[in-house]
Structures are given as C-alpha cells and as structure tokens.
Amino acid sequence: MPQQAACLTLTQVRYAVGSGPRRRGAEGAAVKEILAGVDLTARRGEVTALIGPNGAGKTTTLSCAQGLLRPSAGEVRLLGQDPFRAGAQLRARVGVMLQDGGLPQSVQPKRLLAHVSRLHRDPWPLTDLIDRLDLGSFLTTNIRRLSGGQKQRVALAAALVGRPELVFLDEPSAGLDPQSRQMVFELIEHLRGLGLGIVLTTHLLEEAQRLADSVFILKDGVVVRHGTVAELTNGHSSSHEDDAAPTSRRLVFASPRILTRAELESAPLPLELDGDASNKAGARWAVYGVTSPQQLNALSQWWEAMDLMPAEISFEARTLEDVFWEVSTP
Numbered sequence: 001m002p003q004q005a006a007c008l009t010l011t012q013v014r015y016a017v018g019s020g021p022r023r024r025g026a027e028g029a030a031v032k033e034i035l036a037g038v039d040l041t042a043r044r045g046e047v048t049a050l051i052g053p054n055g056a057g058k059t060t061t062l063s064c065a066q067g068l069l070r071p072s073a074g075e076v077r078l079l080g081q082d083p084f085r086a087g088a089q090l091r092a093r094v095g096v097m098l099q100d101g102g103l104p105q106s107v108q109p110k111r112l113l114a115h116v117s118r119l120h121r122d123p124w125p126l127t128d129l130i131d132r133l134d135l136g137s138f139l140t141t142n143i144r145r146l147s148g149g150q151k152q153r154v155a156l157a158a159a160l161v162g163r164p165e166l167v168f169l170d171e172p173s174a175g176l177d178p179q180s181r182q183m184v185f186e187l188i189e190h191l192r193g194l195g196l197g198i199v200l201t202t203h204l205l206e207e208a209q210r211l212a213d214s215v216f217i218l219k220d221g222v223v224v225r226h227g228t229v230a231e232l233t234n235g236h237s238s239s240h241e242d243d244a245a246p247t248s249r250r251l252v253f254a255s256p257r258i259l260t261r262a263e264l265e266s267a268p269l270p271l272e273l274d275g276d277a278s279n280k281a282g283a284r285w286a287v288y289g290v291t292s293p294q295q296l297n298a299l300s301q302w303w304e305a306m307d308l309m310p311a312e313i314s315f316e317a318r319t320l321e322d323v324f325w326e327v328s329t330p
C-alpha cells in the first residue's frame, strides 16, 4: 500500500520550562526539560496514537504540534506550516479536542455547535454530526449540567464541525461508557476513511491497539518505540532503541494452586500475573522472554521442582499493553 502523505512532523522537538527563547536572559532559572528531542510523523488517512505513562510529555507534545507552545528547539510542520507562526487559516484546517473539553459551561451544545459551525466555510452538517455522536437527547441542556461522557462527545463534535484535515484528540474516550466509546471508535474509523489525519493520546491501550495505524510510545520526553501495532508487538520497532526491543512472545500457564513468594522468586524467568488476575488456584501467569528450548526446559524443571503441573500452557502474541509495560517499567 502506498504511504499516505504526512500531515504532521516533529523533528527533534525539545521543550523546556524555566528557559526557552524568551527567558534566556533569566539567569539562574531552574531548567526542566519536558521534551528531550521528540521525532514523530502522522499521516493523512491514518490514526496515530501517542501513548506513555503519566507525565511522559504527551500533552506537551500535542501542544507543540498544535502551535500552543513554542518548542525550545527542533521543528514542527503542521500541514506544511510552522503552527506557532501560522495564522487563522491553518487553525481552521485543524480540529482540537482537549483533555478537559475546554467547553464554555453556560451554553447549550446546540448553540455552541451552531456557533462554531458558522465560523467555517464548509461545515459538517450538524444533523449528521449530532446523529453520529448521539447528542440529540441533551442538545438543549447547559454544558455545565452534562455528564463527563456527554461533555466529551460535545467536545469531539466541536472539534470536527469545521471538517478539519487533521484532528487532535487528547484522550477521546476517557470517562465514556462502553456504548459511547464504541460510538467514538466508529466515528474515528469513519474519519480515517474520509482521509483525515487523526492524532490521539490515550491511556487505554486496547483503544490504541484497535484503532492506531501507527503508535508512538513516549517516556521521559522522548519517543522510546514507534511502529505499527504489529511491528511493536512482534518486537520490531522503527525506533533508535530497536536493539533493546525483545523479540519473544510470552508463554502463559495456568497454575492449579497459589504460588508462594519463595517459588516465585526461584522462577528462572520473570513472571507476572496475566491481566488483572490474582495469585490463586487457576490463575494465569505470563512468562516473558522465552526464546529458546533451554529456557523452556528451565521453566519445566522449575515446575518439576515445585511439583506443579500447569493446567494450561500456551504461547500468546504480545499485546501493546505488554510492550507498554516493558517500556515503562524501570
């Protein structure tokens, strides 16, 4: 498949507080580097997900990408322009949905959307947007009185009403119930089909795994891994830290009984409870880094030493969540 055109590129973007071009003269100011050289490309017709632990710099990256913050160094090109210097014309081509919604509180969604719609030359037909996001039942309720999930959907509608070429979504499905989340997923897939570039941050790794064409994992202000979900979960990352990426799948076994601390400590390879399971009879344990028959043998000897016959053994493909944990754990 031919590669889609880039709609956003960040090249070695740095952002520091307590320094920066305007404050260079302020001697002795403590400098905190929040972004330490972020490289990122987002393409039209693709969903690009930015994931990473709290404080990794995701929101700061989006703010630099949108031109809300001026990087201390590096380059941002948003639809071919520098977003920090660009005028209203560029802003009209970009939709932004902020993490806290950023909505006026004492307005009804209907009035807000009609107002935003009038600001654009070729707005999305409001009836269609209202239908797709199921806003009909609370269109005339003041935004202040809406639930968190309803506000999220209004914020998403406001970001889309101008038919942007690129949309930034900061945690678009945070706080949504499963039904609303599904609605938002379907809308994002629809937007991708229309050829929009979609850049989103999320803490929901299933969401990134399901939606994203391209994933960037940020940690301590740098991209530590990036690639498609398949590339990342197979251990092939396009990042410069490639060499450190493990290439194994994980082995999962079900233990017929609780494992003692001493038994866990004597395991030949790192062991973790699978998902949100607890250490009980029947619990599934994941073993990472099984890449050779020798390691499999060591594991088997460990089971023998503990007189433990697993109720189930399987190799499973790694998920984005596994990759995330590998990257985020110190």
Ligand SMILES: Nc1ncnc2c1ncn2[C@@H]1O[C@H](COP(=O)(O)OP(=O)(O)OP(=O)(O)O)[C@@H](O)[C@H]1O
Pocket (backbone or CB within 6 Å): 017, 032, 034, 052, 053, 054, 055, 056, 057, 058, 059, 060, 061
């Ligand atoms: N203006 C500022 N002054 C000082 N520190 C800041 C400033 N802006 C952001 N930070 C710090 O920079 C780090 C990155 O913040 P950012 O909001 O970009 O992270 P994030 O990945 O979006 O986090 P979260 O997942 O919690 O939303 C945090 O430690 C934050 O406290």
